[in-house]
Amino acid sequence: MTHHQLTDEATPLAPTHQLTLRFSGTRRGARLARRLAVQQLTDWTALPYDSDPARAVALVTAELASNAIRHGSLPGRDFRLVLFLLPDRYRIEVTDTRAERLPPPVAPQPAD
Template sequence: MTQPHLADEVQPRTPTHHLTLRFSGTRRGARLARQLAVQQLTEWTGLPYDSDPARTVALVTAELASNAIRHGSVPGRDFRLTLLHLPQAFRIEVTDTRPERLPATPQPADATSGRGLLLVQAYADRWGCEPRDTYTKTVWAEVPLHAMGS
């Protein structure tokens, strides 16, 4: 798996589907983002809602949204979820309002924090972080479609 890095590619490969929505910086917002990501995966790919790939997308989305709320949130600000169905992957992007707080390299399982990013690293084919502008950063992960067979 790759280590987190500033984007070596500014634009992802051309998506066949694309969706962006804002959610409240709350646990409810994170839960809704996770549910939407799974719904879009199943709609765009035809995979069952209870399939392993759908569970993987749910886990990765939950971790990225949770981190945005816990570490990247400014009170009163939402986070943005972008989903992209790429030719070889399903890309999940979560944009928050703390560009100065970049995610740390995942810590070993016995660490007291950072374990969520270990899960992202384990399940995603690639992941990273991109400061988008003075006010936002995006943490993203790509779940490979070739491993998503029925």
């Protein structure tokens, strides 16, 4: 974990909280990312650790981290986990740290 960012913006589509961290591109890194994503959700929302939303966050984070390690990382490179708490949802982003392969930025879309 090398970078931490927390914001308290109150605009409708802006995150109320944001956290960005880097993990080693290993199974241990993926496990730590999954556990931290759930812990952060429970800290930000006061939901129980064993709630359905927390289980969903664990599952999604594990899958995304596993994909980043398996398909996008090179030996010795990390992957990045970004968590957003938005007014109406929790967003999880996982990317490898290969700058030449970062996706283009996407503007948040209003929920239907």
